[in-house]
Amino acid sequence: MKDITLSSLEIVQIPVLRDNYVYLLHDVATGSTAVVDPSVPEPVLDQLSERGLTLSLILNTHHHGDHVGANLALKAATGCSVVGKAAPEETIPGLDLSVVEGDLVTLGASTLRVLELPGHTRHHIAFWSKAHRSVFVGDTLFALGCGRLLGGSALDLFQSLQKLKDLPSETLVYCAHEYTQSNGAFALTVDPRNEALALRMQGVHEARERGQPTVPSTLSQEFATNPFLRTDDPLIKAAVGVMEETPEEEVFRQLRAMKDDFKAG
Numbered sequence: 001m002k003d004i005t006l007s008s009l010e011i012v013q014i015p016v017l018r019d020n021y022v023y024l025l026h027d028v029a030t031g032s033t034a035v036v037d038p039s040v041p042e043p044v045l046d047q048l049s050e051r052g053l054t055l056s057l058i059l060n061t062h063h064h065g066d067h068v069g070a071n072l073a074l075k076a077a078t079g080c081s082v083v084g085k086a087a088p089e090e091t092i093p094g095l096d097l098s099v100v101e102g103d104l105v106t107l108g109a110s111t112l113r114v115l116e117l118p119g120h121t122r123h124h125i126a127f128w129s130k131a132h133r134s135v136f137v138g139d140t141l142f143a144l145g146c147g148r149l150l151g152g153s154a155l156d157l158f159q160s161l162q163k164l165k166d167l168p169s170e171t172l173v174y175c176a177h178e179y180t181q182s183n184g185a186f187a188l189t190v191d192p193r194n195e196a197l198a199l200r201m202q203g204v205h206e207a208r209e210r211g212q213p214t215v216p217s218t219l220s221q222e223f224a225t226n227p228f229l230r231t232d233d234p235l236i237k238a239a240v241g242v243m244e245e246t247p248e249e250e251v252f253r254q255l256r257a258m259k260d261d262f263k264a265g
């Protein structure tokens, strides 16, 4: 008889700084633990000791300080290894293992696949677990929004978001910031007749009033309500002010520029 290991991955969401989310991933079968994009060490170390966990890996989606700020302190405190994508102009502190598209990161009995998603930065990556229906997207896709262009081009980011469309729609999107309310305020201005969006925003406001996170969402929620994934929609094109036949990547570029100029409320 063959041993079958049913892996299960516990995900702990740690709110830090003003609006960042750091994620602890704990492979229950083996006890292996990783942290995604640790900005600051203390809340991570607190969670580890509270739960009696030993950190094996840091997974970085990109090099920004609010994603890698705790790398060196956590390495020093736990001896963990740092996984990310090496790039000379986007340095990740303490990087031990550089990964590229399609690489598999093993965490105990769980596996995460590396997806290259340039746009927010030139070398941004994500970690996708098909088995656990979860993707850790950093600052690429947000609930009701997407990352700003801080290194990559609009075309890069457009193509990266298209890539996420290929994942199963029930996949949970673990993004790195609680930006949903302000993203939603913009989304309503370009997609005012979208009932699913209006309904979702009600839930978002209620959750925030209770002090609860609005992340993760599912890809299917994003397909229905996130304007940056709906650049093929005639109503979005009209709101952006482009012709029906305008290519989607151009709609996306203009939509991203509109969001940059948008001041909520």
Ligand SMILES: [Zn+2]
Binding pocket: 062, 064, 120, 139
């Ligand atoms: Zn960033």
